[in-house]
Amino acid sequence: MKKTITEKILRGRAGELVERPIDLIMCHDVTTPPAIKMLKKIGINKVWDKNKIVVCPDHFVPNKDIQSAELAKELDQWVKEQGIKHYYKLGCHGVCHAILPEQGHVKPGMVIVGADSHTCTYGALGSFSTGIGSTDAAYVLASGKLWFKVPPTLRFNITGKMPKGFSAKDIILYIISQIGVDGAQYKAMEFGGEVIHRLLDEEKMTICNMAIEAGAKNGIIETKDYYSDKGCKYEKVYNYNISDLEPIVAYPHLPSKGKPISKAVRDNIKIDQVFIGSCTNGRYSDMEQAAQILKGKKVKARTIIIPATTEVYKKCLKNGLIELFLESGCVVSTPTCGPCLGGHMGVLAQGEKCVSTTNRNFVGRMGHPKSQVYLASPRVAAISAIKGKIAHPR
Numbered sequence: 001m002k003k004t005i006t007e008k009i010l011r012g013r014a015g016e017l018v019e020r021p022i023d024l025i026m027c028h029d030v031t032t033p034p035a036i037k038m039l040k041k042i043g044i045n046k047v048w049d050k051n052k053i054v055v056c057p058d059h060f061v062p063n064k065d066i067q068s069a070e071l072a073k074e075l076d077q078w079v080k081e082q083g084i085k086h087y088y089k090l091g092c093h094g095v096c097h098a099i100l101p102e103q104g105h106v107k108p109g110m111v112i113v114g115a116d117s118h119t120c121t122y123g124a125l126g127s128f129s130t131g132i133g134s135t136d137a138a139y140v141l142a143s144g145k146l147w148f149k150v151p152p153t154l155r156f157n158i159t160g161k162m163p164k165g166f167s168a169k170d171i172i173l174y175i176i177s178q179i180g181v182d183g184a185q186y187k188a189m190e191f192g193g194e195v196i197h198r199l200l201d202e203e204k205m206t207i208c209n210m211a212i213e214a215g216a217k218n219g220i221i222e223t224k225d226y227y228s229d230k231g232c233k234y235e236k237v238y239n240y241n242i243s244d245l246e247p248i249v250a251y252p253h254l255p256s257k258g259k260p261i262s263k264a265v266r267d268n269i270k271i272d273q274v275f276i277g278s279c280t281n282g283r284y285s286d287m288e289q290a291a292q293i294l295k296g297k298k299v300k301a302r303t304i305i306i307p308a309t310t311e312v313y314k315k316c317l318k319n320g321l322i323e324l325f326l327e328s329g330c331v332v333s334t335p336t337c338g339p340c341l342g343g344h345m346g347v348l349a350q351g352e353k354c355v356s357t358t359n360r361n362f363v364g365r366m367g368h369p370k371s372q373v374y375l376a377s378p379r380v381a382a383i384s385a386i387k388g389k390i391a392h393p394r
Contacts, residue, residue, distance in 0.1 A: 002229035004153040005220050006188040009109055009128040014152040014235070022052070023127075024105060025140050026114030028096050029057040033074045035115065035138035047082050048144035054086040054105055055079050056096035059337045064344040094309025094335040097121040097279035101205060102309055108223040113140055118279050118359065120211045124204035126223035131212065151186055151217040152235040153228070157193040160243035165261075165393040167289065168203035169281060169357065169377035171195070172210045173248040175240070177258030185215035187235065192222060195242060202283040209280045210359050213255040249355075249390060250375035253363045261380060264390040269374065272352040274303040274385040275366075276378050277333075278340045281357035282308030284315050286378045291321045293382035293393060294328040300388030301355075303330040304339060304346045330385070342366045348373075355384045 003013070012018040027035075032055070039045070047053060057075060060068035079087045088099050097118050100106050108126030113119060115137040122129035132146070140146050158171060176183070189211045196204065204221050211219025222228065249264040251257040276282075276290050287307055305325050307313040313335060316322050325332050339346030340358040348354055348367030353374065356366065361373035376384070379393035 002232040004188065004228040004232050004234065005126070005190060005222055005226050006128055006153055006218060007150060008226065009111060010148055010150045012150040014150050014233070016150045017147060018150060019145055019147050020111050022113055022140050022144055022146055023110040024052050024054060024112045025137065026096050026100060026112070026116065026119060027053060027055045027137070028059055028116060029061065029068070029071050029075050030059045031115035031134045031137065033071050034134040035141060036074065036078050038135065038138040039142060044142045047084070047141045050082050050084045052144070053084050053141070054100055055084055056088045056099050057090070057093060058095050058335070059341065060343050061090060061093060061336055062334065064338070092310050094312070095279045095282060095337055097205070097209065098283055098308035098312070101125060101201070102311060108226045113137070113146060117212045118209050120216065120219045121205050121209040121279060123211070123218050123220035124201060124208040126221065126226040128218055128220065130218045149186070151188045153188040153190050154184055155234045155237045156189060156191050157237065157239045158191065158195040158242060159193045159239070160195060160241040162195065163243065163245055165247050165379055166242065166245065167247070167377040167379060168199055168206040170245070170248045171242065172207045173250050173255070173258040173375060174242070174245060176210065176214050176256050177248065177250070179214055179238070181213060181254055181256045182215045184211065186217050189214065189216040189219045190221070190228065191219065196221060200285055202285045205283070206280055210255065213359055247377060247380050247393060249380060250361060252361050252372040252374065255360060255375060261392050264374070265392055269353065269390040271301050271355050271384060271389055273346065273348065273354040274299070274301050274381050275339045275346055275354060275356040275358065276304070276381050277306030277308060278337065278358040279308065280359045281378050282306060282312065284312050286357065287312065287316050287321055289378040290382040291324050293379055294330070294386065295324055297328055297386045299329045299385040301385050303385040304333065305330050306333045306339070306345070307335060309335050339366060355381045355390060357381050
């Protein structure tokens with residue numbers, strides 16, 4: 001029987017309920033402590049497999065307040081009690097969805113879960129990966145299994161030539177602008193076509209990372225060994241030629257409000273802050289894109305740049321990017337999720353506007369409910385920082 005990649009990995013047909021062994025679970029400092037409490041409450045004191053758990057404190061690190069310090073402490077004690085091998089604490093830390101692929105934990109064909117909605121990132125490398133809640137995380141930590149309803153698959157064929165200033169972030173923002181934030185509700189978003197195949201793995205991660213912003217269960221891209229059969233059944237096929245598109249900016253307060261950069265320029269949107277980083281656009285290739293724009297220039301808007309992992313930070317330092325950012329007037333931080341969720345290191349005040357390379361721009365996402373967040377690529381973010389308003393990365 002001909003199947004999609006997602007159906008193959010989950011070993012079922014769309015709509016079927018299947019119980020699957022979990023190959024890997026990602027745990028971080030916000031959603032894992034509640035799962036630990038659940039297990040302790042019912043007397044389960046040992047995880048099913050200490051080698052299939054990757055722990056990444058990232059949301060509120062370095063600890064921003066007493067509450068986050070307590071969460072980090074609880075996570076640290078649990079890791080030591082369980083003898084968990086893969087623990088990326090401060091000093092070798094980073095944003096979870098950048099750490100796992102970087103450190104070789106993600107392989108094609110794996111079933112990966114994590115108590116974080118952007119766990120769908122790992123589908124860029126041919127795995128089935130999806131976000132779960134703390135309760136499901138507790139179940140997985142105890143049993144190593146989880147039930148899934150196999151999602152139907154939407155196929156997105158991306159063809160044409162990448163326009164100047166265009167990037168992987170623009171591809172996914174464009175797609176979401178076309179189908180809406182519920183356009184892939186509990187579906188698998190499968191990305192293919194000549195443009196996708198030419199992208200770096202890091203760029204593919206940007207696309208799969210934001211599948212959840214269209215409501216998808218998972219995002220996935222084929223590999224040499226894991227691909228959909230010819231003639232398999234897709235619920236729907238979308239064909240987009242991007243040759244004549246412009247870079248995209250998602251207006252407040254939804255990722256689906258993507259507009260061409262020319263409209264944003266005409267709207268003359270003055271900004272207070274720029275944030276370049278996160279699990280969406282904090283990898284080295286993103287840092288390079290920003291550096292190419294910022295080199296030799298000075299920023300007019302408050303600009304925060306956060307490499308996603310310690311390794312990315314070290315590479316930026318080695319290749320002179322950190323100095324370049326500082327010379328441009330930017331602030332550079334140690335890896336953290338902080339600004340993305342309005343946690344710390346870049347919280348917005350009332351009325352402030354921010355261009356961000358993150359994945360969400362909901363009301364109050366990065367701070368005050370009356371602040372505004374515009375989602376864009378590192379290139380658009382960098383040129384906007386220089387101009388003090390949303391600008392075209394020509």
